[in-house]
Amino acid sequence: MANIKPLGQRVLVKRIEADAISAGGIVLPDSAKEKPQEAEVLSLGTGGKDDKGNAIEFTVKVGDKVLISKYGGTEVKVDGQEVLILNEADILGIVG
Amino acid sequence: MANIKPLGQRVLVKRIEADAISAGGIVLPDSAKEKPQEAEVLSLGTGGKDDKGNAIEFTVKVGDKVLISKYGGTEVKVDGQEVLILNEADILGIVG
């Protein structure tokens, strides 16, 4: 998966399973799980430029745990693995 | 919850329960409650820049009680707690 380079201001993330972040000790059956909203940043895009031609820097970095909306981004499936490519602007926050 | 850093001009808020701000003395059963529209600012985002590259300052600050639209923002649930990440521009006003 390290060999996918998102274009522009996009980042590649992988959802973190909900039970890994659940506070309680109850294990829900698979169909009852909510889609997790936490994800890990796998790689940053090729970047972009602002109106003056200056490179726009990313705020997140590889390895960051981030919060994403339930429906954000585009799901892609490569080599059997589901990952998500989304614009950095669609990342809601960083879990520090 | 202190360890969530919203991205850009977003802020993290937590809704204040309606009965805490209700004027009358009647306690409504849970299903009859309206979604509260008051919220408390928990943390500010990483900030943004205007077209000239100057940092845009936040108008609200941590601890402010703010008014938000009933349907504004994106709900996220981390460690079992429901919070809301929304753009500062979607905060209607500050309860002073």
Next chain:
Amino acid sequence: MANIKPLGQRVLVKRIEADAISAGGIVLPDSAKEKPQEAEVLSLGTGGKDDKGNAIEFTVKVGDKVLISKYGGTEVKVDGQEVLILNEADILGIVG
């Protein structure tokens, strides 16, 4: 209510009851009333800046009677009172 500060170019207004501005002498029962379209400005927002960084001034002032569209703005209810927060750009006119 004086303790609500709208954000940016928003203003806080309160609808004026229709019978207070009705020309005729007929008192309509409550269910037949149209939503009033006149409102009084209660407070001005924290303001905004134009593209050059200059403060944008408000055209309306506190106490102005203004005309608003039937569906404009966001209704908020604080301390049991219904008020409306809307952008100044959504005020149609001032009743002088």
Next chain:
Amino acid sequence: MANIKPLGQRVLVKRIEADAISAGGIVLPDSAKEKPQEAEVLSLGTGGKDDKGNAIEFTVKVGDKVLISKYGGTEVKVDGQEVLILNEADILGIVG
């Protein structure tokens, strides 16, 4: 009605009854009438500024008869009279 000042680039107009502009001599019963599309300008707005801060002048003036789209503008009713507040840009033309 002279005491209503539209905000920004808006103007206040009053529709001219269709039979006043009908060419033929046939008087239609009220339910068969089309909504008139001619209107008279009652007052001009507080004005606006372009991106350079220069005042934008109105092209129409008080008393002009103008053509408006059937569905343009926002109807407001003050003191029992129906008038229309619309952006000058939504006026199609001037009947000279």
Next chain:
Amino acid sequence: MANIKPLGQRVLVKRIEADAISAGGIVLPDSAKEKPQEAEVLSLGTGGKDDKGNAIEFTVKVGDKVLISKYGGTEVKVDGQEVLILNEADILGIVG
């Protein structure tokens, strides 16, 4: 109709009846006719200005036969005649 001055970059046109431009000799009954797409320019608008304050010139002139989309513009009816006011940008081409 000479006394209607369109506002801004709009022009006033009148549809040319389809049978006047039909190549064949078959006369269709009225209900089978398509709405004609050719029109004649009757008058030009009051004009507009670009971002630098320079006047924008019209490309079409009075008398030009133009092609318009079937659904373009706003129909207005004055003195019993149906004409069309549309933005010059919505004229597809000039029939030279």
Next chain:
Amino acid sequence: MANIKPLGQRVLVKRIEADAISAGGIVLPDSAKEKPQEAEVLSLGTGGKDDKGNAIEFTVKVGDKVLISKYGGTEVKVDGQEVLILNEADILGIVG
């Protein structure tokens, strides 16, 4: 058809029949044909100007075979012939 001058950045094209570009030798009955996506440029528009007032040049030229989306452009019918007026930006590519 040479006497139609498209306005602005538009071009006038004529669809090329699908069977003329089909690779195989099978002739489909008329109702089974897809709308062809290849077209020939018949004439270029009057042109446009960028934000600095410089003329924008066309990338395609008269006689070019171009690829257009199935649903792009506005169909017009003049002298019994169906042609298409579309913005140059809606041409997907040139068949060289």
Next chain:
Amino acid sequence: MANIKPLGQRVLVKRIEADAISAGGIVLPDSAKEKPQEAEVLSLGTGGKDDKGNAIEFTVKVGDKVLISKYGGTEVKVDGQEVLILNEADILGIVG
């Protein structure tokens, strides 16, 4: 297919069949296959210019394997082959 030159910032790509990128050894029957999301860049467009008139360079190059959304781009069929023309901005990432 080498003789198609996309216009502007568009690129021409060809989808790579799903089974060619599937990790497992199971061959799915045709109707069960998902539309592949990997594609190969066949040719780059004529290019574009930014607001200052400088040429915008492509980030992808001919031969790159790229990830595209399932529904991105416009399908065109020339000489019996299905290819896709899409804006470079709609390419999600490069498979390195």
